[in-house]
Amino acid sequence: MSHLPLSDQPVTLCTPPRVICADGARHRLAPLCKSLGWREALVVTDAWFQQNSPALAEVLSALRAQGIAVRVFDGGEPDPSTTLADRASAWVREQGARPDHLIAWGGGSNIDLAKALSVALPSGRPVAELMDRANWPAAPLPLVAVPTTAGTGSEITPGAILVQPGSATKVALMANALRPAIALIDPELTWTCPPRVTADAGLDALTHAIESWLTLDAALFDNGDDPDPGYSGRNELTVQFARQATALAFTHLATAFERPNDRAARNAMARASLYAAMSYATAGLNAVHGLAYALAGLTHASHGSTNAVMLPYVMDALVETRRDELAEIARLAGATGDDPLTLARQAPVLTRALVRRLGLAGDLISFGVGPSQLAQLVSDGLAVTRLTKAWPGGPASEAYARIVHHAYHGELSGESRP
Template sequence: MRVEDLVYFCAPARLVMGAGCRAQLPALLRRLGYRRGLLVTDTFFSGATPWVDELVAGGRAQGVELLVYDGGMPDPTTTLCDAATAAVRERLAGVPVDHVIALGGGSNIDLAKALCLTLPDGSAVRAFLGKIDAGTPILPLVAMPTTAGTGSEATPGAILVDPDNATKVAVMDNRLRPAVALVDPEFTYTCPPRVTADAGIDALTHAIESYLTLDSAIFDRGGEADPGYSGRNALTMLFAHESIRLCGRYLLRSVQDGGDREARIGMSYASVYAALSYGSAGLNAVHGIAYAVAGQTHLSHGTTNAVMLPYVLDALGDVRREEMLAIARLLDIAETDPDIAAARVPGVVRELVAAVGLPTTLRDCGIEQRDVDALVRDALDVARLAKAFPVPDVSARYDAMVRNAWAGTLTAEAGASVQRRRAA
C-alpha cells in the first residue's frame, strides 16, 4: 500500500484470457444481449485464417449476426475511418448494430474504437478529437488482439494518423475501453519474428514506463472527473511488475522460436498486464520521443519505442533508484551491489533490444545529427507525455536522452563499469 495514492483505475468490463478462449465469445455475445454487430478486421485475417468465418458462424448459431468489414490498414488514418463509416452505414441500410468487434493488432482495434464513435450518426471522426461530450453515443467494443504488445484491448483511446499533417491524433474516452477484452494467445502463434519483436518491446515499454511514471498524488488530471490517465499507484505497479517479469522470461524466446507455446502465452499475459498498468497510469518520455522519431523516420511504433527505452531508463536512475533495482532483479541481473545492479538495467535492456533484432541508436534509425534539435522540440511538443516524466528538469533531460540515443551513450552503464573495476 502507498498511503499517498489517489487511485483511479479503469479496466475492461470483462477480461477473458487463455489459449482457445475465442470459442467462448459467441455465447458471451448472446448472454450480453447483443444481436447484430460489426466485425472490424483486415484482409489477412478474413482471407488467410479461419477465424473470421468461425466467429461469424458461431455468432449465427447463437442468434448474433455479424457484418464483416475487412478494410483495416496499418496506422489507420482519419480518412480511412470516415470512408469505413460511410461504407458500413451504406451496407447497413439504416439497420443499426449494437456492438463492434475488433480482430487484429493495435491498428484494427484503434479503427474499431473510432467506428464505435462514428457509426451511430455518421459523424466524421475529427468531431471527436479532444474531449468527447458525455451524451455522445458510443457502441460497446469487443477487442481480440492478435499480437502481444499494443495493449489496446485495455485502454481508453484510439490513435489515428491525420493525413493533412502526418501527425498522430487521439480520440479518448473511458467509454472506449472494451466491454470485452478477449485475449487468446493462439492468435499470436503465427506472428512473424519482426512483428513479435516489435509488439513484445512495446509491451515491455508500457510496463516499464508506467512502473516509473509520475505518482498519482501529483499527476495533473486537468480537473477531469473521469480521467483516462491518472498516474501510477500501487495497483498499476503490481500489474507492471508482473509484466516486466514475464517479458524478461519470454520476450526473447517468443522471437527466437515462434512455436514456443509457453513463451507465446507468457507474452500475451505480459501484454495484458502492461496494458492494465499503463491504461490507467499513463506513459511519458519513451512514447513522447518515439512519436517524434516516427515522424522523421516512419518506422514502426515498437521500433521507435525500442530505440529510446534504454536511454530513458538511463536518465531515471537518480529519481527511481528503488524501482530500477526491482527491475534489475526482474531481469535476472545478479549483481550483489544494489547500485551496480540498478545501473546495469539500461544496458541489459539495450542488449535485449539488439537480441530481438531492433535498432539501438537513433543513427541506426536513419536520424541525422543535424535533425536532433528538431527531434527534441517535436518530442517536447507532446506535452501530455512530457509533463508526466518524473524529473525536475524535463527539457534538459529530453535533450540529453535524445543526444545519448543518437550517439549510443549510456552514462549509467559507464558508471557501473567503473564501480565494478573499483570493487575488483
C-alpha cells in the first residue's frame, strides 16, 4: 500500500458538461434544448408522473412551444430490466420516432432506463448485447437527466444499472459516453416524494458520499488497460465534494423525511445528492454497493434500503484504515470529543441511528435475512469485481465475510454490548 497524502494523488474529475441545480431549474429545460438545436425529444418517465405531475405537463408544453416534437414513453418501472429497455426500444421503433435527444424524468430508475435507450436506439441491438462497450454505436444519443429524487446521482454517473434475468446481481452499462449531456436538478421536483422514497434515496446519497470518501486512493486504483475509465479512485477534489455532501445529509435528511414540504431541507438534500455524485462518479464505490447489490439479488429490496443496512458495518471495518476520515464524519454527524479512534468508532453508530430513525433496518436479521443466506451474500458481493477491486481495507474476502457477520448480528465496535 502506498501512503501518498491526498494532495499528492492524481486529480481527475469526470462530469456531464452541464450541471444545473436550482429551485425552478425545470423552466430552463425547453429553451436550453432549443438552443442546442435539438428537434425531436423522447421523454422517458413513468405512469406516476404522466398522471400526477403538473411540472412535467408544463415542461412538455414548453418543449412543444419551442417547436420540438415530443414523444413520451411512460412505462418506466422501479429497478428497470434489460427486458424493459428492449420493450421500450421496440415501442419507439413502432412509433416511427427518430429522437435526436432523450429527456429522463424521474428517479434513478427512469434515468437508467433512458441511458440504456440512448445506446440501444442508435445501435438497434438488444441491451444484453451492449454490455461490452466495444459493441456500442459511435455515440449514444444525448440525454438530459432530470432527477425527481435526491438521490441516486445517476444524472452525473457513467453507469446504467439494470436487472438482467438470470444474473444474481444487477448488471451495468458503463462508459463516460453515458454521462448525461445535461444534469438538470430542480429540488422542487422532490417535494412530492413519499417519505419512503425520500429515506431510501437520501440514504443512497449519504452512502455515495461516505463510501467514496473512504474508497481506494487514485494512485492505487487499478484502471487495467482502460485509457478512459469511468471510476478511478478518490483524490483531493472528490473528497471535497464527499465532505460537503456528508455534512448536508447528516444535517437535513431527517427533516426532509419528517417534513416533506420543508424547502430548505429539500434543497439541501438535492445538493447533497449532487455533491455525493460529483465525488463517487469519479472516485467510485466498493463494499457497501457490492454487498447491497448481492442483498438486492437475494431479497429484491430497494437500492437505498440495501445500502443503508450495509453502510455502518463497512464503515466499522475501516476504522483502522480510514480513522481520521471517520473521525471527521462522526463530527459531521454530531459527535464531540478529541480522541480520533473513539470518534471514528462513533461514525458507524451515528450513521445506523439515522438509518433506524428513517424507519429502515439497521441489521440483517431485522432485514429478514436468514443465516443460510450469509455465505451467498458474501460470494455474490465479492463477485462484483468492479467494486471489490476498490476495497481499501486489506484482503477483500476476509473483510466481506466479517462485515456480513457483524451486519447480521448488528455488532459495531463503538457500541458496548449489553
